[in-house]
Amino acid sequence: MSDAVLETERLTKRYGRRVAVDALSLAVRRADIYGFLGQNGAGKSTTIRMALGLVRPTAGRVRLLGQDMAKRPHRALARTGAMVEAPAFYENFTGRQNLTMLAALSGGAPRRRVDETLELVGLAARADDAVRAYSHGMRQRLGIAQALLPNPEFVILDEPTDGLDPQGIRETRELIRRLRDELKLTVMLSSHLLHEVEQLCDRVAIIDGGRLLYEGGVAELTGGGEIVRLRVDRPDEALRVLADDPTLAASRNGTQFIYVRAGGGRVADVNALLVARGLRVSEIVPHRETLEEAFTRLVGEARRGV
Numbered sequence: 439m440s441d442a443v444l445e446t447e448r449l450t451k452r453y454g455r456r457v458a459v460d461a462l463s464l465a466v467r468r469a470d471i472y473g474f475l476g477q478n479g480a481g482k483s484t485t486i487r488m489a490l491g492l493v494r495p496t497a498g499r500v501r502l503l504g505q506d507m508a509k510r511p512h513r514a515l516a517r518t519g520a521m522v523e524a525p526a527f528y529e530n531f532t533g534r535q536n537l538t539m540l541a542a543l544s545g546g547a548p549r550r551r552v553d554e555t556l557e558l559v560g561l562a563a564r565a566d567d568a569v570r571a572y573s574h575g576m577r578q579r580l581g582i583a584q585a586l587l588p589n590p591e592f593v594i595l596d597e598p599t600d601g602l603d604p605q606g607i608r609e610t611r612e613l614i615r616r617l618r619d620e621l622k623l624t625v626m627l628s629s630h631l632l633h634e635v636e637q638l639c640d641r642v643a644i645i646d647g648g649r650l651l652y653e654g655g656v657a658e659l660t661g662g663g664e665i666v667r668l669r670v671d672r673p674d675e676a677l678r679v680l681a682d683d684p685t686l687a688a689s690r691n692g693t694q695f696i697y698v699r700a701g702g703g704r705v706a707d708v709n710a711l712l713v714a715r716g717l718r719v720s721e722i723v724p725h726r727e728t729l730e731e732a733f734t735r736l737v738g739e740a741r742r743g744v
């Protein structure tokens with residue numbers, strides 16, 4: 439059996455002519471903190487809804503915790519917690535009452551479980567205030583509490599840090615780390631806040647216009663030391679020399695620097711190649727893109743049809 443907690447296979451959703459999700463194949467592995475990234479309208483929420491059986495796919499398949507969602511969704515859903523977009527609550531009831539009512543709908547949870555969950559998300563002290571008095575951050579945390587209440591092994595959080603201030607974002611990040619490290623949960627979270635995701639996620643998927651642009655490790659995407667930045671005396675000429683070797687993928691960013699993808703210990707080759715043509719290399723340093731830069735690059739390339 440595969441170790442995937444969630445697998446989608448060419449998952450597609452069309453609304454009329456609009457393709458919201460386009461043949462998307464993802465794999466969230468056990469114990470991942472998996473970032474699902476894309477700009478607004480990229481198709482994140484629609485994908486998550488299909489994964490949870492809330493929206494019917496136009497085509498493709500979803501396997502959640504080993505179960506085919508088109509055939510046997512119930513057992514998998516019972517082991518999955520989710521917060522999809524901004525969660526809704528009964529405003530005049532307290533946080534604790536909201537959780538208790540929710541638990542009652544799905545067969546009830548012991549009072550202890552409600553308390554534990556409130557504690558875990560840091561709402562214990564405000565549990566008996568009406569939700570209408572909650573800040574945006576407290577609502578988000580109550581939403582996460584709702585997802586955690588049934589003691590799931592997999593949680594899907596749709597934009598859990600959306601609209602939070604830096605402090606709220608930090609707290610949510612720490613909470614998500616604890617879910618994985620202490621409770622051994624697998625977490626999938628969608629976000630358009632790339633800086634946050636970079637610090638939190640092991641693996642990411644990047645989508646744009648419903649299509650997958652990248653799935654894999656963050657380090658692999660951002661260079662992982664394989665990209666080097668060169669300072670050369672005649673950069674235009676150097677770029678032409680390097681372009682003769684297509685495996686090097688050299689580029690220039692409008693500065694005096696040249697960026698070369700030189701994996702597998704090829705840095706010395708790059709240097710030798712330039713020096714052999716009489717170019718003077720004064721600097722070779724490993725370069726990492728930020729996740730944000732890598733994201734912008736991928737989306738730009740995809741939209742230009744590169």
Ligand SMILES: Nc1ncnc2c1ncn2[C@@H]1O[C@H](COP(=O)(O)OP(=O)(O)O)[C@@H](O)[C@H]1O
Nearest residue numbers: 453457458476477478479480481482483484485
């Ligand atoms: N129920 C719907 N009916 C029609 N179009 C929809 C519906 N839900 C989403 N869409 C469209 O699908 C695309 C993807 O939306 P969504 O999945 O919400 O993106 P994201 O969560 O990444 O912001 C958008 O163009 C959106 O307008």
Ligand SMILES: [Mg+2]
Nearest residue numbers: 482483484523
């Ligand atoms: Mg969304």
